[in-house]
Amino acid sequence: MSTATAPKVGFVSLGCPKATVDSERILTQLRMEGYEVVPTYQDADVVVVNTCGFIDSAKAESLDAIGEALAENGRVIVTGCMGVSESAIRDVHPSVLAVTGPQQYEQVVNAVHEVVPPNIEHNPLIDLVPPQGIKLTPRHYAYLKISEGCNHSCSFCIIPSMRGKLVSRPVGDVLSEAQRLVKAGVKELLVISQDTSAYGVDLKYKTDFWDGRPVKTRMLELCETLSSMGVWVRLHYVYPYPNVDDVIPLMAAGKLLPYLDIPFQHASPKVLKAMKRPAFEDRTLARIKQWREICPQLTIRSTFIVGFPGETEEDFQYLLDWLTEAQLDRVGCFQYSPVDGAPANDMNLEIVPDDVKQDRWDRFMAHQQAISTARLQRKIGLEMDVLIDEVDHEGAVGRSWADAPEIDGSVFIETTAVQPGDKVRVRIVDADEYDMWAELV
Numbered sequence: 001m002s003t004a005t006a007p008k009v010g011f012v013s014l015g016c017p018k019a020t021v022d023s024e025r026i027l028t029q030l031r032m033e034g035y036e037v038v039p040t041y042q043d044a045d046v047v048v049v050n051t052c053g054f055i056d057s058a059k060a061e062s063l064d065a066i067g068e069a070l071a072e073n074g075r076v077i078v079t080g081c082m083g084v085s086e087s088a089i090r091d092v093h094p095s096v097l098a099v100t101g102p103q104q105y106e107q108v109v110n111a112v113h114e115v116v117p118p119n120i121e122h123n124p125l126i127d128l129v130p131p132q133g134i135k136l137t138p139r140h141y142a143y144l145k146i147s148e149g150c151n152h153s154c155s156f157c158i159i160p161s162m163r164g165k166l167v168s169r170p171v172g173d174v175l176s177e178a179q180r181l182v183k184a185g186v187k188e189l190l191v192i193s194q195d196t197s198a199y200g201v202d203l204k205y206k207t208d209f210w211d212g213r214p215v216k217t218r219m220l221e222l223c224e225t226l227s228s229m230g231v232w233v234r235l236h237y238v239y240p241y242p243n244v245d246d247v248i249p250l251m252a253a254g255k256l257l258p259y260l261d262i263p264f265q266h267a268s269p270k271v272l273k274a275m276k277r278p279a280f281e282d283r284t285l286a287r288i289k290q291w292r293e294i295c296p297q298l299t300i301r302s303t304f305i306v307g308f309p310g311e312t313e314e315d316f317q318y319l320l321d322w323l324t325e326a327q328l329d330r331v332g333c334f335q336y337s338p339v340d341g342a343p344a345n346d347m348n349l350e351i352v353p354d355d356v357k358q359d360r361w362d363r364f365m366a367h368q369q370a371i372s373t374a375r376l377q378r379k380i381g382l383e384m385d386v387l388i389d390e391v392d393h394e395g396a397v398g399r400s401w402a403d404a405p406e407i408d409g410s411v412f413i414e415t416t417a418v419q420p421g422d423k424v425r426v427r428i429v430d431a432d433e434y435d436m437w438a439e440l441v
């Protein structure tokens with residue numbers, strides 16, 4: 001599609017999968033208008049940097065990326081989560097051309113128009129864009145964003161103030177996008193939002209239409225319909241509300257990947273209360289047990305925060321004991337770091353010193369690694385399907401249904417006779433704390 005006259009845009013996409021989806025939408029629009037997306041600063045007429053502003057290290061990374069784009073190209077537009085604090089960007093990089101916030105697709109595109117006008121002779125032929133839009137993920141998997149914003153007010157989080165209250169996409173739109181993606185070759189859909197179990201609450205679970213039939217804008221109906229599309233469907237950012245029970249039988253029946261990404265963040269009731277976490281109470285362990293009775297192969301991945309203000313040694317020990325009981329498969333852990341503007345900063349709770357945070361993080365990781373390792377070891381000898389992500393001269397790297405891209409482990413297979421996007425049957429021959437090794441069956 002490269003033409004000498006097409007205006008050229010460089011794009012740097014940082015942050016979480018939700019930001020990636022935003023990037024894809026901006027790129028899709030620009031491609032439809034005839035812009036060419038180029039991979040180097042030197043070739044670009046303007047560079048868009050989609051930033052992340054979630055924690056301090058992400059902000060620093062965003063500022064570095066803006067600085068690099070300014071040094072290498074000079075014409076830079078900033079968008080994304082960090083765009084909500086324009087002054088924080090302009091204080092460091094006063095020469096950026098425009099700053100817009102998350103989901104401000106039109107504003108970003110307008111800013112690009114001002115710097116580099118679209119080629120007015122360009123006829124926006126729809127075939128400039130593949131039917132699934134521009135995907136920044138490999139061709140065989142795609143994120144499917146079902147809503148924006150969040151109705152909760154976790155005390156460490158500024159997402160509700162950055163992204164607003166929950167706004168669900170009508171289920172017909174989501175399903176149409178999913179179908180386009182599947183037709184374009186996507187083999188795995190990763191459902192994302194800030195709170196997937198709350199999908200449709202804001203629309204009062206309104207009935208929408210898809211493929212000539214009524215479908216409710218609700219997690220269960222969304223999952224049921226997605227599961228009829230013949231691809232892997234994986235749920236992220238699920239909170240353990242009672243309605244999650246409804247999708248477990250779909251997982252047990254093999255319709256939905258038996259995988260739940262639930263950001264528990266902590267287990268101590270006192271810390272969870274201070275964090276103002278939704279849907280967490282003493283029964284969570286009982287729920288997990290009940291889910292596993294219905295669907296024994298269920299994989300649960302989660303993230304936790306250690307060193308939240310007010311966390312005592314007793315709270316931390318409670319968390320370790322909870323992990324022993326919960327037997328989660330995949331776990332990430334962060335040391336708490338205050339986020340500007342988050343309510344937790346004003347709660348007058350005792351700050352946990354950095355050395356204590358580090359010590360708890362080390363103990364947490366060692367504790368959970370033993371659990372994850374033991375759970376992976378049990379898979380040695382099993383046969384399972386693996387979706388191939390990459391192939392090089394040394395072999396293939398894929399993922400089982402229990403592994404989400406980028407955050408979980410990989411399955412290494414000694415073969416070059418497969419392609420990215422292939423689904424192959426393997427037997428697991430070895431495992432460590434994260435990854436598995438397998439042979440083709």
Ligand code: SF4
Pocket residue numbers: 150151152153154157158159160194195278
């Ligand atoms: S659920 Fe809590 S942590 Fe997640 S986006 Fe909403 S407020 Fe933030």
